[in-house]
Amino acid sequence: MKTTETMAVYTAKDFKNDVNVRWCPGCGDHAILKSLHAAMAELNIAPHQTVVVSGIGCSSRLPYYMNTYAFHSIHGRAPAIATGVKMANPDLNVWIITGDGDALAIGGNHFIHALRRNIDLNIILFNNKIYGLTKGQYSPTSDRGFISKSSPYGTVEDPFRPAELCFGARGTFFARTVDSDLKNSTLIMVEAAKHKGASVVEVLQNCVIYNNGIHKSITDRTARSEKTILLKQGEKMLFGANNDKGIVREGWDLKAVTIGQDGYTLDDVLVHDATTRDVTLHMKLALMGYNNTLPIALGTIRCVSAPTYEEEYEKQIVTVQNRLPERCLNDFLMYSTNIWEVK
Template sequence: MEVTEIAAKELRYQKHLPKDYKSENAIRWCPGCGDYAILTSLQKAMAELNIDPHKIAVISGIGCSSRLPYYMNTYGFHSIHGRAAAIATGVKVANPELSVWVATGDGDSLAIGGNHFIHTIRRNVDINILLFNNKIYGLTKGQYSPTSDRGFVSKSSPYGTVEDPFRPAELTFGARGTFFARAIDVDIKNQTEVMTEAAKHKGTSVVEVLQNCVIFNDSIHNRISDRNWKADNTIILKHGEKMIFGKEENRGIVLDGWNLKAVTIGEDGYTLDDILVHDATTRDNILHMKLALMDIADRLPVALGVIRSVKEPTYEKEYERQIEEVQMMTPKRSFTEFLLNSPNIWEVK
């Protein structure tokens, strides 16, 4: 083997670094914004997956989150409000080999983009949706969003909202979603891991990142992101492992009738054997839903990590298969055969 061939072979298998996915553009987010950590996590995940930058496309809508494509050394498209998932679908169907990502916020994807969001999930298009959830409209200066809590006071709800919020997990599961994961912006390790798993999943993956807006909704996720109580108020679910959490790792999740319950191992008769084992791959989403909706208000930890990951046919593969089947059944399979060589032509003089 010649030296040039050896060099080419080594180059092919050379592992990418996070810096390979960083663009030269100056990052324009507010100092302290949680978006920085999400961007860093995505670049780390890309390096872990060792995907060539030219094989990645990042699509966004409108909002602070939608600046992200400018900061990735990949293909990118800054689209219009709420339409990122629809455009990403077109990108994936036209270029099935691309790793396609959507960067969107809770307002962009769940308000004007709500229909695109649920139908993309229903179709199970093989794209990855990063949903930045700060429970506020940040770019337009602090109006309440579809995920703002009832009673939330904002510029557009000075006396508090009188409506209940969307919960992204409910929408995802209601649309028969095959992958749902959650992370906190300050936890880069878990973010990187769930993004990596999302990329490996064949189908629509939704990663909800609980993100902090330091200007208009600062500390909205503080009850689970603060390091002083994060271990007691969150649980990182891992497929095939016991649902254990807490600073002392002595607490766990058990089934109490139809409901979930947080217990202390060794107290009230509960042992390690009683603690549930996480199964992210079961098709029935009832337990996944219960896990995703756990809340400290109900004395349960907020679930992080990959909550659901199920194999189902993807839209673009089924689309390709259908075209091939129809072509096999049709004797005239090309434009020339179908039209140019048909008797239904005429000359214009």
């Protein structure tokens, strides 16, 4: 957990500034910004101890609306710059704001290596399955067959699924939420920030101009309870309008069942454990929803502890310093074999 000011209590207003928010009316980014302000207030970490770094894209305008230190960087390189910030001052609470195009296309390499190194960064990944800032081209998360300005006859590519990249890079924290669910988005962002290591929160976000309604099947009030499941640590995996459906194992796969039908009881329903080190079940849970027979999983899916890069780096420096005698510049010159006498 990052350094917290003693005796100070912050509200969401403390993290807002007076800059006019310039996203399209109805854009999901507005809700995400509000959730982030609320999460930062809940964490109670001073604005001057908080840094928000972004790349390029509609989502990446967010630092302009923060009363914190902020950096609107270059395309895809926010993880690299945020890593530098964290290494220079590990006590800072560092957030990365990025989109599916910024993070998973030009920034894909930086994204996976930040996770592999387990640097203590909080990554908020806005996923609207489109390039919005550049006016509607398909993105790395657009579904196969998606028609856009850059794929008028439909894409012939399979999309990235962010959870797979996260787990493949040995990520220690992955969660998912939707932009319109401010309450749970705030709670999930708080959990992500409290996690010691790299955290990824995928936010399923709506672009009202170029991809309106892309997540409608799970955000529509009439279908949400049947199409989504909110995973909670230590609780049964239940969903449905009456919480009468659950997730069970069937061989190597997961299956959605109705409790009381076909012989299934509450005892058959799985209990969520985000802290299990083995990634197998977490991967299956994260990929639910890509299969039409299963609800999409929201909430914190994986949260495991592991050494962070900055902590291990600092330990290494101390170890080397303790092992080697203290030297000055003259010592290095004397011990060097590459010495020439100039006459």
